[in-house]
Amino acid sequence: MSKLFSKITASFILILMLMLAIAVSLSNFMLETTFKSYVEDLQDKKMAFIVKSLSLNYDTRLLKWDRGILDLIGKDALENNLLIRIKDDRGIYVWDALNNNATCGDAIKKTLENIYSRSSVLTGKYVEKSFPINVMDMYVGSVEIGYYVSKSYSDDDKGLINRLNLMYFLISAFSLIIATIAGMFISREISMPISKVTEAVSKISKSEFKDKLDFKSNIFEIESLLQSINNLVMALDNDKHLRKRLATDVAHELRTPVSVLQSHLEAMIEGVWKPSKERLESCYDEVIRLGKLVENLKRLADLDNGNFTVLFKEFSIHDLIKTIYLNFEADFKKKNIDFSYDVSYGIEIISDKDKLGQILVNLISNAYKYTNAGGRVEIKGFKQEDAVIIIVKDTGVGISEKDLPFIFERFYRTDASRTKTTGGSGIGLSVVSSLIKVLNGNIEVSSQIGKGSEFKITLPV
Ligand SMILES: Nc1ncnc2c1ncn2[C@@H]1O[C@H](COP(=O)(O)OP(=O)(O)OP(=O)(O)O)[C@@H](O)[C@H]1O
Numbered sequence: 001m002s003k004l005f006s007k008i009t010a011s012f013i014l015i016l017m018l019m020l021a022i023a024v025s026l027s028n029f030m031l032e033t034t035f036k037s038y039v040e041d042l043q044d045k046k047m048a049f050i051v052k053s054l055s056l057n058y059d060t061r062l063l064k065w066d067r068g069i070l071d072l073i074g075k076d077a078l079e080n081n082l083l084i085r086i087k088d089d090r091g092i093y094v095w096d097a098l099n100n101n102a103t104c105g106d107a108i109k110k111t112l113e114n115i116y117s118r119s120s121v122l123t124g125k126y127v128e129k130s131f132p133i134n135v136m137d138m139y140v141g142s143v144e145i146g147y148y149v150s151k152s153y154s155d156d157d158k159g160l161i162n163r164l165n166l167m168y169f170l171i172s173a174f175s176l177i178i179a180t181i182a183g184m185f186i187s188r189e190i191s192m193p194i195s196k197v198t199e200a201v202s203k204i205s206k207s208e209f210k211d212k213l214d215f216k217s218n219i220f221e222i223e224s225l226l227q228s229i230n231n232l233v234m235a236l237d238n239d240k241h242l243r244k245r246l247a248t249d250v251a252h253e254l255r256t257p258v259s260v261l262q263s264h265l266e267a268m269i270e271g272v273w274k275p276s277k278e279r280l281e282s283c284y285d286e287v288i289r290l291g292k293l294v295e296n297l298k299r300l301a302d303l304d305n306g307n308f309t310v311l312f313k314e315f316s317i318h319d320l321i322k323t324i325y326l327n328f329e330a331d332f333k334k335k336n337i338d339f340s341y342d343v344s345y346g347i348e349i350i351s352d353k354d355k356l357g358q359i360l361v362n363l364i365s366n367a368y369k370y371t372n373a374g375g376r377v378e379i380k381g382f383k384q385e386d387a388v389i390i391i392v393k394d395t396g397v398g399i400s401e402k403d404l405p406f407i408f409e410r411f412y413r414t415d416a417s418r419t420k421t422t423g424g425s426g427i428g429l430s431v432v433s434s435l436i437k438v439l440n441g442n443i444e445v446s447s448q449i450g451k452g453s454e455f456k457i458t459l460p461v
């Protein structure tokens with residue numbers, strides 16, 4: 001597997017080379033086509049000039065050209081790599097570069113040498129074009145102009161092309177260096193934090209989620225990754241604590257009633273205590289407590305395993321709350337807590353009445369347990385859009401911000417309620433939370449330590 005670093009750098013270089021190759025081929029192609037038309041244009045102009053010179057220098061009195069002038073025009077043409085042959089109006093050659101060795105020998109030799117020196121790059125053939133020569137609209141003869149169609153460049157052209165190629169080469173080399181540096185820099189920027197993350201994550205897993213990733217990245221995606229990992233680490237750390245606490249709590253909750261029972265029974269068996277009604281009742285209370293705990297654990301396990309039936313039926317919220325209220329009324333009165341309910345009449349809901357009943361009983365018994373004498377507990381029920389809202393509010397001891405996220409975890413009890421002799425086991429709210437899910441509802445809690453708590457249930461109608 002190749003490394004991200006080398007992969008990104010190589011991609012950068014590859015893309016750049018591809019772009020350069022395209023740019024160079026395109027500019028060479030453009031240069032060649034422009035150059036070709038430029039050469040053709042130049043050739044046409046030269047030929048037009050010869051025709052014009054012949055027309056202007058025709059002696060209209062003698063009706064022929066002066067031999068000396070023809071020699072000049074012919075030689076001049078040869079210097080431009082053009083071989084000309086001139087005919088008079090009767091079609092007889094009056095000047096022929098190839099048959100004029102006496103006057104043009106050297107020039108022809110030079111022209112031919114010039115042409116042949118490029119013949120290795122010549123793809124062209126010898127072309128001859130014929131042009132009529134008119135003087136004042138009268139045909140006086142014609143000129144045949146021959147040349148080699150050449151794709152070769154002159155020394156000047158070659159120099160220009162070489163300079164251009166050198167420029168391309170320099171640009172390519174320079175860009176290559178820049179691309180390599182940029183590629184290395186960018187890939188380092190990306191791959192460094194990734195390797196750092198990998199390294200840190202493996203360290204975190206070894207340290208059992210005690211550490212956190214404490215570096216920052218200016219790349220948005222990497223920064224989000226760091227944050228997600230930190231959130232995950234926090235969640236795992238919480239989970240680990242909860243699991244540890246769960247095991248201790250189960251042991252603790254079971255041990256207390258069992259050891260109380262054991263010591264009481266031992267004392268009675270050994271005759272240290274006489275079995276009195278109070279002592280037997282105290283043992284009985286512990287047995288009841290154990291039974292409740294086991295029953296709650298069983299209920300929770302059933303909910304977890306889907307081992308339950310749901311019966312959705314229409315019923316009145318008011319009637320359900322009134323029944324529960326009446327069951328609790330006496331206890332609240334005994335503890336001197338102001339207990340009331342305020343539920344709109346006629347709210348019908350399709351849900352599981354038993355399960356909603358269990359939820360409310362758990363919340364109300366918590367409110368009872370965690371509210372001191374002289375306090376107030378209130379149940380409210382009303383409809384809001386497509387939902388039914390039920391609120392259980394107390395002026396009790398409240399729950400601190402640090403405990404609030406955990407109260408629905410099983411066996412979780414705040415330290416304050418643990419030290420008190422309220423006698424719970426920290427399962428009630430876990431049952432509530434599982435039951436709420438079964439009813440497709442939602443529960444929210446807000447609380448302030450020393451002031452009280454409010455549990456708000458939202459259920460679909
Ligand atoms: N109304 C409340 N006011 C203050 N604290 C509360 C209230 N309801 C719950 N809590 C806190 O949340 C913890 C968990 O509640 P939960 O009902 O799950 O357990 P419990 O009441 O202690 O025991 P159980 O319900 O199993 O008999 C409680 O121990 C208590 O610390």
Ligand SMILES: [Mg+2]
Pocket residue numbers: 362365366424426427428429
């Ligand atoms: Mg409870």
